[in-house]
Amino acid sequence: MPGHWLLKSEPSTFSIEDLARSPKRTTCWEGVRNYQARNFLRAMAVGDLAFFYHSNTDPPAIVGIVEVVKAAYPDHFAWQAGNRYFDEKSSKQNPRWVMVDVRLKEVLRTPLSLESLRGVSGLERMELLRRGSRLSVQPVREREWKIVLQLSQATPGSPSL
DNA sequence: GCCAACGTTGGC
DNA sequence: GCCAACGTTGGC
Numbered sequence: 001m002p003g004h005w006l007l008k009s010e011p012s013t014f015s016i017e018d019l020a021r022s023p024k025r026t027t028c029w030e031g032v033r034n035y036q037a038r039n040f041l042r043a044m045a046v047g048d049l050a051f052f053y054h055s056n057t058d059p060p061a062i063v064g065i066v067e068v069v070k071a072a073y074p075d076h077f078a079w080q081a082g083n084r085y086f087d088e089k090s091s092k093q094n095p096r097w098v099m100v101d102v103r104l105k106e107v108l109r110t111p112l113s114l115e116s117l118r119g120v121s122g123l124e125r126m127e128l129l130r131r132g133s134r135l136s137v138q139p140v141r142e143r144e145w146k147i148v149l150q151l152s153q154a155t156p157g158s159p160s161l
Numbered sequence: 162g163c164c165a166a167c168g169t170t171g172g173c
Numbered sequence: 174g175c176c177a178a179c180g181t182t183g184g185c
Contacts, residue, residue, distance in 0.1 A: 008170095008171090010171085034180075035180090055170080055171060055172085056170075057171095060171075060172070114172080131177090131178080132171095132177065132179065133178090133179095134169085134170050134171070136170085
């Protein structure tokens with residue numbers, strides 16, 4: 001059973017459309033600079049699935065599903081002076097940050113807005129819905145994954161939405 | 162090791 | 174643009 005995750009991205013920085021246009025619909029997930037999020041990246045295995053979430057946009061929403069195609073490896077952007085993700089404390093000898101590669105699996109026909117997820121039975125403990133949640137890489141429980149998947153496959157306008 | 166100051170995230 | 178929540182930094 002693959003692990004399940006949620007990855008946040010601001011569409012102004014990197015959107016799911018950008019991913020769809022990427023070679024092999026694959027990208028490295030660079031720029032995570034939070035230790036808890038990094039540790040979740042390290043815990044990812046090839047074959048794990050993740051929701052692609054658009055943050056800091058209107059409306060914030062889960063917009064797709066990606067698959068991990070390469071496990072955690074050093075984030076070399078941290079070594080490039082001048083890069084927005086540069087971190088002088090990360091070295092090649094002792095890399096501080098990691099990234100994974102993900103491939104686009106599915107773009108949701110209808111994005112699931114944050115608002116639409118609130119109040120859904122079974123998602124009460126979902127990290128994304130926690131007050132003040134800022135983690136950009138989050139684990140998603142099996143139950144939560146299935147519930148959100150079902151919502152995403154429902155016909156737009158149906159009662160379950 | 163405490164904690165105030167500061168910076169960032171991200172919903173609203 | 175506001176601001177709550179949270180993480181990091183650095184003086185002590």
